[in-house]
Amino acid sequence: ATGIRIERLSKRYGSGDTAVLALKDVNMQVAPGEVVGLIGPSGSGKSTLLKSLGAVIDPSAGRMQLGDEVIFDDGWKVRDLRALRRDKIGFVFQAPYLIPFLDVTDNVALLPMLAGMRNDAARARALELLTALDVQHRARAMPSQLSGGEQQRVAIARGLVNRPPVILADEPTAPLDSERALAVIRLLNDMAQRFQTAVIVVTHDEKIIPTFKRIYHIRDGVTFEEAGEGRGFD
Numbered sequence: 001a002t003g004i005r006i007e008r009l010s011k012r013y014g015s016g017d018t019a020v021l022a023l024k025d026v027n028m029q030v031a032p033g034e035v036v037g038l039i040g041p042s043g044s045g046k047s048t049l050l051k052s053l054g055a056v057i058d059p060s061a062g063r064m065q066l067g068d069e070v071i072f073d074d075g076w077k078v079r080d081l082r083a084l085r086r087d088k089i090g091f092v093f094q095a096p097y098l099i100p101f102l103d104v105t106d107n108v109a110l111l112p113m114l115a116g117m118r119n120d121a122a123r124a125r126a127l128e129l130l131t132a133l134d135v136q137h138r139a140r141a142m143p144s145q146l147s148g149g150e151q152q153r154v155a156i157a158r159g160l161v162n163r164p165p166v167i168l169a170d171e172p173t174a175p176l177d178s179e180r181a182l183a184v185i186r187l188l189n190d191m192a193q194r195f196q197t198a199v200i201v202v203t204h205d206e207k208i209i210p211t212f213k214r215i216y217h218i219r220d221g222v223t224f225e226e227a228g229e230g231r232g233f234d
């Protein structure tokens with residue numbers, strides 16, 4: 001498994017005088033088991049990069065590889081995007097987007113159930129993640145009964161539950177206090193190591209930025225890597 005590999009990735013919106021070059025020859029590599037941060041000001045290209053990796057939009061040029069599969073190569077792309085998103089990528093969005101008529105456990109267990117896991121096994125796996133995220137006491141509650149931070153932790157559990165090889169997280173800790181934000185990062189690191197997941201966390205959350213061993217900065221569609229002594233948990 002390769003994790004995530006992005007080579008010379010470009011994205012142009014529109015054409016002619018009004019064209020915007022949102023990504024310019026971006027190179028990134030995230031190893032299996034690694035959690036990296038992606039930081040940049042508003043308009044720098046973070047969403048465009050995540051949406052390209054998540055096969056939500058088509059890049060203009062370059063190459064992307066997820067796990068052992070090339071998903072985009074200079075205009076060519078994999079056919080079955082839905083299967084790609086379902087089997088390869090765990091998304092954690094800024095907003096939780098929980099299903100209002102399913103309780104917390106079933107919101108998390110739904111994906112493994114749809115993938116064919118037995119209901120009790122799927123619920124057990126959901127509960128394990130809810131426990132790691134300290135929301136197990138809300139397991140039978142409905143989403144509308146939860147606080148914003150609780151909903152976000154449930155959404156994080158849902159993004160991890162299928163153990164995808166790639167996790168894309170967009171500001172996952174924004175509504176959380178310091179302790180819980182750090183617990184989320186610890187969980188992402190644990191999951192990454194246990195299941196050899198490659199994780200990208202888009203964030204401007206000062207609480208978690210010091211925990212990344214490696215950070216990519218993005219500015220005007222160009223990425224720069226920062227590796228630091230003293231970065232990381234240990």
Ligand code: ADP
Binds near residue numbers: 042043047
């Ligand atoms: P955030 O940085 O919080 O994700 P953005 O303002 O960058 O929010 O983008 C919100 C949504 O609007 C995204 O889906 C983005 O692709 C889209 N968007 C951003 N800029 C433009 C634009 N100039 N024209 C059309 N859509 C845009």
Ligand code: ADP
Binds near residue numbers: 020041042044046
């Ligand atoms: P960020 O997520 O870092 O805020 P985006 O990826 O949303 O940045 O945007 C990068 C650049 O691309 C910005 O100049 C934005 O206005 C532009 N952009 C984003 N989405 C669109 C779109 N759908 N159409 C046109 N321009 C867009």
